[in-house]
Amino acid sequence: MRIVIVGNGVAGMEAALAVRRREPSWEISLISEESDHFFSRTALMWVFSGQMSHRDIEPLERDAYARLGFRRVRARATGIDTAKRLVSLAGGLEPVPYDRLLIASGSRPRSGPWPGSDSRGVGHFVTLQDLAWYEDEVHGGTSRAGGPPRADAHLRASESHSPYGFRDVSAKRRGRLARRPAVIGGGLIGIEAVEVAVAAGLRPRFFIREEWFWPIALDSRESRWIADQMSHHGVDVHLEHEVERLAADADGNVSAVHTNEGRYEADCVVIAIGVVPNTSWLEGSGIELDARGGIVVDESLKTSAADVFAAGDCASVRWFDGTRRPEQLWYTARDQGRVAGQRLLGDSLHYQRGAWYNSAKLMDIEYTTAGLVNWNLDGEKAWFFEEEGRVRSTTRVVVQQNRVVGFNMLGRRWDHSVLIRWIEEQRTLDWVLAHLNDAAFDTELVPPLRISGA
């Protein structure tokens, strides 16, 4: 049996491991345009700052391919011939035949829609090549641990629209490193791009279209705390700014961001306005895509073509609210990879999205959420508590018809699995508040949350 997987991200690798666990002799090929090794995309920011090396963000040891008998194909896949069962490769390489195929090609950054978005010195923060570009602009190179091991000759054969291509570095051309970076887009990747610039000793600008940072997850009170933190660290947070164009100097290097509020100097711009499924290479292969570009799959992750499956960021899957769209999360990509692995083995298995939860770290503030928060449910009420003692935290419990349906917590650590259980058990607000510390996951010796006046 020949298994071919396009993508060695978490979805692709989890599937490959699931297959190998049961079938020691099947031929498994992993095609990756981006990197030799499976790495954690979530960890790019720490490589940038120097907190971790490339080796550190790889969950498997570097002999994993050899030990597990995976065939590594470093190339760009350019299409699938579903009739002949072949994956074609860029650069005139031999197409790869498959019996069962998994597409796990992830996301690509959404490009800036503004004039000047392709100036030198403008980039993203999603791929390894983006990381290398941003490091070059700000630090003038990698940390002492060096870059990832890579045989990148094939990247030259990649089409210009590949997200894994190398970018021109304006710092090199200008002869000095970036001093005034700007980040556009108030989401999680945006704040990470801001944070690493702070760690490099710079004062980045942060352009956000909305009224406050990250409105899909935070309310105005919560977000104000994060904004204060950012300002405290020297970030210029520009809320309610619509970017209109990016200006470049005579040499083609980016020089300013123009918004509806005015002109702001910038010598390096990170566009972080979201990601889209990385599926343009599938055009013409007859595999059905939805309006967003996500690969249409059924409950068991099968695509419109026989023996072809899709998992991870590139697949349009069913969310916890029943809608179908791509979901760009580490744990959903991992879970889908595991299900896809079973499917490649020939098992029938459905992908089931459990309750919503997530966590993040916004500057120095830890964030945990579970259940339905910021959904504007009928008749919902929010109970909010701000702790301002030795520990600073906020607790928001969303209640609908006297039942707790969601939690949004900043500053402390919580076990989301306990919070989800309470939601499923339909607990009342009073009950939850009385038991809240049972869900605490604070480090030892941290005084427990005491709710005054409750």
Add this chain to the structure above:
Amino acid sequence: MDQQGQNGLLTTYREGWRNRSAFGLFISLLLVSFYVVLYWEHKVQEQFGVAPFTAFSEAVGLRNRWYLYGLLYSVAMVAGAIYYLRRHGNSRYNRYRITVNVAIQIALGFTLPFIMPLFGGKEFYFSYFWPLKYDYLYPQTLADLPLYLSLYTVVGSLLAAPVLAVIYGKRWYCSWVCGCGGLANTFGDPWRHLTSKSTKSWRFEQVSIHLVLLIAIATTFLIGLDWLIGSEHPTFHRIVAGNDWRDWSIKSFYGFAVGSILAGVIGTGLYPAFGPRVWCRNFCPMAAVLGWIQKVGRYRIKVKPGMCISCGNCSTYCEMGIDVRSYAQADQSFTRASCVGCGMCAHMCPRGVLKLENSWDRPEDKERQRLSVVDF
């Protein structure tokens, strides 16, 4: 403010002296030379006619070079503690742990042993136990000590230390009390990311640490036997204990190989090359014993299910080379024998996935002994 989690991003790999650069290795060379001169000062004296540490100790009024060493050790720990607390002191666990550890070193590792002889007593280190302080269970040592100290040593080594390890894990000793661990967590902290996480290094550790433990027990046993029958068997006595301190004997070999080379020269001298816990992880017989006890005790690291993003901060900053991530991403709470409970994995985790705790819950956590994620 009490916070949890690392504040601000670290720049570890962008700082030359903290990596295996020429500068880092130069620091290592200095440390190694320091230990070589300290331990074999008599050789230096034979060669060059000066005993630098002894001369200096006497000049500043310390009775011998070991007090000078104790003083330097304390100074290095205080300096390292300041470095550590500036980076990671925002969390209470880190703050309390390091403060207690440094205070114990200053009080029990330096001041008390210095003062006791002034009052006609013997110098005694309350913070060390057998088998780390390997001569504290030698019959001769016990006979020479005042009764209360002999009792302290015997009860401390054979009863109190193991019982505390059942209740709190080995961390009560390795991360709160022990001087070796204390130096590693303060002066050695800048190099904690250099400890190898490879499966090979784990295999090495499993063999080496138990080998040293075996040798420690055998040496103690032979020296006990020698105390009983040595006078009737001069050859046995000569082999086990030697007639003169300069003789090569099992006793002096253990002191040389384990006490000086492994604990000192390699254990501390190679911080900037292999991370700060080379001794604790690979050789310390006390750590081996407490590790076994930890496996059956209450201590564990609890993993929050489904929240790990496999970033690797926990594994990178684990000074014992434990691949914490492999457990976290498998939603597997765990107790590893080598874990010293320094708390840095939980501190570094940006998603709050890990929590150190003492609990009898879910003892099946403790049985898992997988070598790596890809071992099926």
